[in-house]
Amino acid sequence: MIRSNQVWAFLILALVYIVGVPFIVESRYILGILASAAGLSIIALGAWLTLAIGRVNLGQGAFALVGGYVVAIATTRWGVSFWLAIVVAGFISAAVGVVLGLGILRLRGVYFAMITLSFTEAVRLALLNGGEFTGGAGGISRIPVPGELSLLGVTIIPAFNSVNTHVASFVLSGVLLALAVLLCWRISACRIGGVFVSMQQSEELAQSVGVNITHLRIVAFGIGSFLGGIGGGYFAAAQQSVYPGGFGVPDSVSLVLYCFLGGIGYVAGPVVGTFLLFLGFQFLQDFQQYQMLAYSLLMVALMIWLPNGVLSLSEAGWIRRYRSQHGQAGAHHAG
Amino acid sequence: MQVEIPVTSGQPPRDPILTVENVSKRFGGLTAVGNVSFKVKEGEIFAIIGPNGAGKSTLFKLITSALRPTEGEIVFRGENVTGLSPHLVAAKGMVRTFQETTIFRDMTVIEATRNAHYVTGQAGLLGIFFNSKAARQDLADIDASTDRILELLELRSVARERSKNLPQGRLRALGMAMALAAHPKLLLLDEPFAGMNSDETDQMIGIVRRIRESGVTVMLVEHDMPAVMRLSDRIVVINFGKKIAEGVPEEIKTSQAVIDAYLGEEDEELGI
Ligand SMILES: Nc1ncnc2c1ncn2[C@@H]1O[C@H](COP(=O)(O)OP(=O)(O)OP(=O)(O)O)[C@@H](O)[C@H]1O
Numbered sequence A: 001m002i003r004s005n006q007v008w009a010f011l012i013l014a015l016v017y018i019v020g021v022p023f024i025v026e027s028r029y030i031l032g033i034l035a036s037a038a039g040l041s042i043i044a045l046g047a048w049l050t051l052a053i054g055r056v057n058l059g060q061g062a063f064a065l066v067g068g069y070v071v072a073i074a075t076t077r078w079g080v081s082f083w084l085a086i087v088v089a090g091f092i093s094a095a096v097g098v099v100l101g102l103g104i105l106r107l108r109g110v111y112f113a114m115i116t117l118s119f120t121e122a123v124r125l126a127l128l129n130g131g132e133f134t135g136g137a138g139g140i141s142r143i144p145v146p147g148e149l150s151l152l153g154v155t156i157i158p159a160f161n162s163v164n165t166h167v168a169s170f171v172l173s174g175v176l177l178a179l180a181v182l183l184c185w186r187i188s189a190c191r192i193g194g195v196f197v198s199m200q201q202s203e204e205l206a207q208s209v210g211v212n213i214t215h216l217r218i219v220a221f222g223i224g225s226f227l228g229g230i231g232g233g234y235f236a237a238a239q240q241s242v243y244p245g246g247f248g249v250p251d252s253v254s255l256v257l258y259c260f261l262g263g264i265g266y267v268a269g270p271v272v273g274t275f276l277l278f279l280g281f282q283f284l285q286d287f288q289q290y291q292m293l294a295y296s297l298l299m300v301a302l303m304i305w306l307p308n309g310v311l312s313l314s315e316a317g318w319i320r321r322y323r324s325q326h327g328q329a330g331a332h333h334a335g
Numbered sequence B: 001m002q003v004e005i006p007v008t009s010g011q012p013p014r015d016p017i018l019t020v021e022n023v024s025k026r027f028g029g030l031t032a033v034g035n036v037s038f039k040v041k042e043g044e045i046f047a048i049i050g051p052n053g054a055g056k057s058t059l060f061k062l063i064t065s066a067l068r069p070t071e072g073e074i075v076f077r078g079e080n081v082t083g084l085s086p087h088l089v090a091a092k093g094m095v096r097t098f099q100e101t102t103i104f105r106d107m108t109v110i111e112a113t114r115n116a117h118y119v120t121g122q123a124g125l126l127g128i129f130f131n132s133k134a135a136r137q138d139l140a141d142i143d144a145s146t147d148r149i150l151e152l153l154e155l156r157s158v159a160r161e162r163s164k165n166l167p168q169g170r171l172r173a174l175g176m177a178m179a180l181a182a183h184p185k186l187l188l189l190d191e192p193f194a195g196m197n198s199d200e201t202d203q204m205i206g207i208v209r210r211i212r213e214s215g216v217t218v219m220l221v222e223h224d225m226p227a228v229m230r231l232s233d234r235i236v237v238i239n240f241g242k243k244i245a246e247g248v249p250e251e252i253k254t255s256q257a258v259i260d261a262y263l264g265e266e267d268e269e270l271g272i
């Protein structure tokens, strides 16, 4: 169950982050990195939803590409407003996910991982060879920054070029991430989350008590793809360009690593994992050529010492003792 | 051994809840189930026995649609359910437990039982997500039902234990709890007494009887002959996939074909 005080705590935290950080952080560069971490977290949450039903999804990079290109094409070619385009991007990614999922969600384990990984590469190649429609290797540039969003003549969101664009981008990333977290939190806390965990532990058993596993796998994968498309759509507007290599196989793999690092048992897991790893490497620029090596070592260390992710520290013995002495309740545990 | 008078005697014949008609299942060249037919009456405890590898579990999987029969028909409450998706068969009221220990490992007993209440709810996915009135009612119903099931299966005392930490006897009960969560009309138990000592078996026999009293028809596959004889109203015996006998426990105990089958487990000639 989600208790309402937890929701309030989350909303206040989100508000403090979204409003507070731009006041404190003046560096455009750091603000940009934080915004990218938030954007990646949204995509990672999508991967987390498929992990929740027991599928290692290495296709999130592809869904981010799809979302990015939808925003790019719709805004530059057809003059569609970014606000409409990003929603459409989410739904088109979801539709692609549903169609793909119908074919591949029967697969499990390493087979599912391999085929989604191939899908990431296939989408990159398709965009690379898409001719004028996708812009080939150069992709699509000069994507306009988000314009004004108004309803009945009242401005709800000002045009980004009329305000500090970097701050506006940061705020947008924070708001989208907060919405994505709320979506995933609600799913994992309601009965659907319980069914997802059931499927993760035994699809056969879940099916034997009447769960339509085919349907629910599609639902989980579809929502995951939706988040991939939203995240990709955000990056298209924030970076004002898309290109086939924008998201690739290494990104798809990293996104799943972020989930494992944070802890797949927690809704906050993918967010914590993304911020830790992504920010860690941004601030350790000198080590970037060792990134994959470091990721690998980190994963091994994780499997040995923290198999349930960083957030499982909150349930470690010494913290629990501390808590019980101080009379605090346990951390929220998803599903 | 104590012999019980079957509840069916002296009562007018009831409609069959389940009709298995000429059902066969072949795996490549192997006929796991060959042309088996029988009827299960509403409210009875109906056992299927037979030597190892006779095809009992396969038959349960065929009945609940986990496997599709090569030939034959499964009719449940007057409706042909052959080849229907397993989740739909469960929703119609036929649920099986697993011979292997199949559980939701990381859930507590109460969580696993709650989560197994999937088909009983009225709310759709969106209703659940937005916590509609129907969804709130479902939650209340599920809590009440979970309570009742844990009580029935004597699992109250371990409700907060993680499933994977339960002893074998309780795992069987948990498997049954999850099956009952789908509110079946026909419950199929695959070796409910496996790995139990005689006290646990006695407890489980009591539980199965109470499940039947609550209005659920029970089918079971079991190797523990004394338990089967005590518990069942009627028994079907299969060997090498074929039905070789059907009757009340006394008839089965004295059937020459059954005695031969069990004595000559290695001898194909006696497989009939
Ligand atoms: N999926 C399958 N593929 C091939 N052969 C199978 C399959 N499932 C079962 N069999 C074979 O079918 C036969 C019947 O198996 P089944 O599990 O139904 O026996 P059983 O009566 O339940 O035995 P036990 O008492 O040992 O549980 C066995 O020879 C088994 O090896």
Ligand SMILES: [Mg+2]
Pocket: B056, B057, B058, B099
């Ligand atoms: Mg068996």
